[in-house]
Amino acid sequence: MARKKAPEPKPAACEVCKGTGEVSRTVEVGRKRRAVGQQTGFCLNCLGSGEAPE
Template sequence: MATKRTTPKKASAPDEPVKCRPCGGTGTVAATVRVGRKRRPVGQQDGLCLNCFGTGADPES
C-alpha cells in the first residue's frame, strides 16, 4: 500500500487582538463636558479608555 502524502499546514499570521468594547480599539473615549450650576452639557472631550488603558486591546482576551 502506498504511503499517504500530506503537506504541512502553513503557519498562519498571528490573530489580531480583540478590540476593546468601550473604545472600539481606538484607546480613547468621549466624555461629556458639563458647566454651570445646573450642569448643562456644552461639548465632548477625548479621554483615555479606562477599560484597556489606551491600548485598544480587550484586557480579558
C-alpha cells in the same frame, strides 16, 4: 524540513472604545450641569491600548 510558524492571532478590539483607545465624554458646567461640549480621553477599560483586556 522546518515548519513555518502560524502567525499569532490579533487581539480582540476593546468593546468600549471599539479599538481606538479613546472615548468622548460630555463636559458639563454650572450648578445646573449645562452641557457645553465634548472632551476626548483615553479609555479606562483598555488603558488606551485598544485591545480587549483579558
